[in-house]
Amino acid sequence: MIADDTLNRIYGGAGKVYGEDYCHLGYLAGGETAQGAFIRDPLKACPQDFYGTPSSSLPICKGLSNGKDVQALIYFTTGYTAEWIRQAGPLGVPIIAGVITVLGPAQEAFVQSGQLKGLLVGMRGGAEYEIIMDEPGSAAAAMDAQSLGHLLFILFIIFGNASYFIQKKYGKKPVGGGAQS
Amino acid sequence: MSTDVGVWVSALLTIAAYSFLWKENRFFRAVEHLFVGLGAGYGIAMGYSNIVSKAWNPITKEGKLYLLIPVIMGVMLFGRFVKSLRWTSRFPLAFIVGTGAAIALRGAVEQQFVKQIQATMMPLTSVGNLIIVVGTLCVMSYFFFTFPKNKALSSVSTVGRWILMVTFGAAFGNGVMGRISLSIGVLQTLFGEWIHLIK
Numbered sequence: 197m198i199a200d201d202t203l204n205r206i207y208g209g210a211g212k213v214y215g216e217d218y219c220h221l222g223y224l225a226g227g228e229t230a231q232g233a234f235i236r237d238p239l240k241a242c243p244q245d246f247y248g249t250p251s252s253s254l255p256i257c258k259g260l261s262n263g264k265d266v267q268a269l270i271y272f273t274t275g276y277t278a279e280w281i282r283q284a285g286p287l288g289v290p291i292i293a294g295v296i297t298v299l300g301p302a303q304e305a306f307v308q309s310g311q312l313k314g315l316l317v318g319m320r321g322g323a324e325y326e327i328i329m330d331e332p333g334s335a336a337a338a339m340d341a342q343s344l345g346h347l348l349f350i351l352f353i354i355f356g357n358a359s360y361f362i363q364k365k366y367g368k369k370p371v372g373g374g375a376q377s
Numbered sequence: 378m379s380t381d382v383g384v385w386v387s388a389l390l391t392i393a394a395y396s397f398l399w400k401e402n403r404f405f406r407a408v409e410h411l412f413v414g415l416g417a418g419y420g421i422a423m424g425y426s427n428i429v430s431k432a433w434n435p436i437t438k439e440g441k442l443y444l445l446i447p448v449i450m451g452v453m454l455f456g457r458f459v460k461s462l463r464w465t466s467r468f469p470l471a472f473i474v475g476t477g478a479a480i481a482l483r484g485a486v487e488q489q490f491v492k493q494i495q496a497t498m499m500p501l502t503s504v505g506n507l508i509i510v511v512g513t514l515c516v517m518s519y520f521f522f523t524f525p526k527n528k529a530l531s532s533v534s535t536v537g538r539w540i541l542m543v544t545f546g547a548a549f550g551n552g553v554m555g556r557i558s559l560s561i562g563v564l565q566t567l568f569g570e571w572i573h574l575i576k
Binding site for chain 2 (some may be wrong): 216225232244245248279341355
């Protein structure tokens with residue numbers, strides 16, 4: 197439902213027509229098995245769209261027989277990401293990923309190997325995308341707050357380490373019973 | 378202040394969730410239970426919707442009787458709740474694990490093994506390439522546990538350990554950055570959408 201609202205708000209707001217410019221095939225349960233089935237034959241895996249309309253009757257799905265017929269596979273995820281690479285990679289479909297910040301480093305290996313054609317990592321990735329598109333928005337604005345947050349963390353780390361070594365020097369047990377060498 | 382009831386509910390629940398930072402209290406527990414309950418409810422609704430759209434309707438309206446096989450296998454999964462029928466759940470479970478593993482392995486060998494190895498076979502023409510090749514070899518040497526390492530190999534594996542530490546540090550740093558991003562998102566909702574302090 198959230199996906200449907202978001203798709204209609206963004207694409208509908210941009211004047212795109214449902215069924216011709218975009219469609220919503222709903223949620224497909226089954227994890228990687230379902231992802232594999234989808235990329236091999238999207239219309240067979242999702243015979244109906246979110247509203248119950250036969251997918252094959254949607255103009256945007258005409259001529260769509262397998263994953264090779266799409267120009268790019270773009271996925272956004274908060275979890276494990278190698279499934280799409282495992283399933284869509286052998287078909288030669290260009291893959292682009294949008295992941296949360298925590299997953300960024302693990303995905304870089306796939307960018308390096310050319311298996312991912314593009315990677316958007318967290319808020320920083322969002323801000324970079326906004327700048328590339330020359331449309332600075334909420335992500336670019338939030339980067340100031342993020343940078344300030346990092347500065348605060350760095351200060352906390354310095355303060356924590358300094359207090360640890362000062363307490364160690366003067367023979368006082370660190371608060372919380374930290375490890376003693 | 379916002380006049381949207383949804384924004385108010387979202388803001389108050391957010392504050393109740395954050396109240397755990399002060400101490401555990403009944404508001405936090407209420408939100409915790411609500412969150413778990415909503416998740417379970419959403420899962421059940423999605424499951425029901427999937428059964429109707431992918432099994433019930435095709436079987437009853439389109440006559441696709443072969444879909445009865447996965448339906449029966451799905452029902453067999455519930456056999457584990459009845460002691461005398463517990464054995465029936467093993468067959469669909471074996472099918473799920475078997476097909477899942479086969480489908481994942483098919484792509485894993487090529488995409489996560491061969492292609493990742495290929496990506497480290499590069500000409501040593503730049504500092505970046507050199508770091509990748511040497512770094513990979515050093516990290517691999519760290520995982521040689523089956524024979525005693527001589528002095529040279531120990532030095533290489535120590536470098537590998539440092540590279541691993543840098544990698545874990547980068548991952549942790551990204552983890553912290555991600556949490557800050559989430560906090561910023563929540564604060565944007567509270568101060569922007571709710572009390573309109575941020576435009």
